[in-house]
Amino acid sequence: MNHNEHTEPRIYELGYHLVPTLAEEQIPKASGAVRGMIERISKDIIAEELPVFIDLAYQIVKTVEHKNKRFDQAYFGWIKFDGSPEGIAELEEGLKKDENVLRYLIVKTIRENTFIAKKFTGVKVKEPEEVAVVAAEEATATPVDEVLDKAIEELVA
Amino acid sequence: MKKNTQCYFTTNNVKQIDYKDVDILKKFLNPHARMIAGERTGVCSKHQRQLASAVKRARFMGLLPFVAK
Numbered sequence: 001m002n003h004n005e006h007t008e009p010r011i012y013e014l015g016y017h018l019v020p021t022l023a024e025e026q027i028p029k030a031s032g033a034v035r036g037m038i039e040r041i042s043k044d045i046i047a048e049e050l051p052v053f054i055d056l057a058y059q060i061v062k063t064v065e066h067k068n069k070r071f072d073q074a075y076f077g078w079i080k081f082d083g084s085p086e087g088i089a090e091l092e093e094g095l096k097k098d099e100n101v102l103r104y105l106i107v108k109t110i111r112e113n114t115f116i117a118k119k120f121t122g123v124k125v126k127e128p129e130e131v132a133v134v135a136a137e138e139a140t141a142t143p144v145d146e147v148l149d150k151a152i153e154e155l156v157a
Numbered sequence: 158m159k160k161n162t163q164c165y166f167t168t169n170n171v172k173q174i175d176y177k178d179v180d181i182l183k184k185f186l187n188p189h190a191r192m193i194a195g196e197r198t199g200v201c202s203k204h205q206r207q208l209a210s211a212v213k214r215a216r217f218m219g220l221l222p223f224v225a226k
Contacts, residue, residue: 015177015218056219074219078177105218107176114175 012083013109017074017102018051030100037094041087051077074102166204174207176214190225
């Protein structure tokens, strides 16, 4: 029996924080760089969530050019992919050199979706929330009675 | 406090506990952000071990605090 052969797929997930000093427009480029590193070592990218702006639970310190920089917020994104252990070592090297990556974590996982809650809920919107206001207005615009009547009619029918 | 008798993760058929599921993980932390014993929450040993790793990963990534208050 060949012990070097692995039949089980090796699924990894990379979670990463990008520094909050980046502007919203620079995020696709920075996350694209991370994705590029993964594409180099992986055959198959299974799932991905683009970085979203979140509040960190505590201050994270990153040393940039012998100076400590402290961050309370960051852009958090993740990518799930199929890879090999050698590739992971290569990826780690790349991530350590990337100045836009505040912190990262690579874990072994399974191919299936592991989320119980539907979406990452720590999301914070950087601009004032216009969408929420519009949604609220729409909600008030539709009369509740009408909806209720329809529901009752459907039940009767 | 009433003890739960059934494991939350087993009943929901969870294969692997995700460290990004912060809202779920928070249910198993006390107000000081310490993990609650599986005996108290009813989580089975298998999932309690997974939960512990998930909480620690979430802490490292700044999604959960190490200490609160």
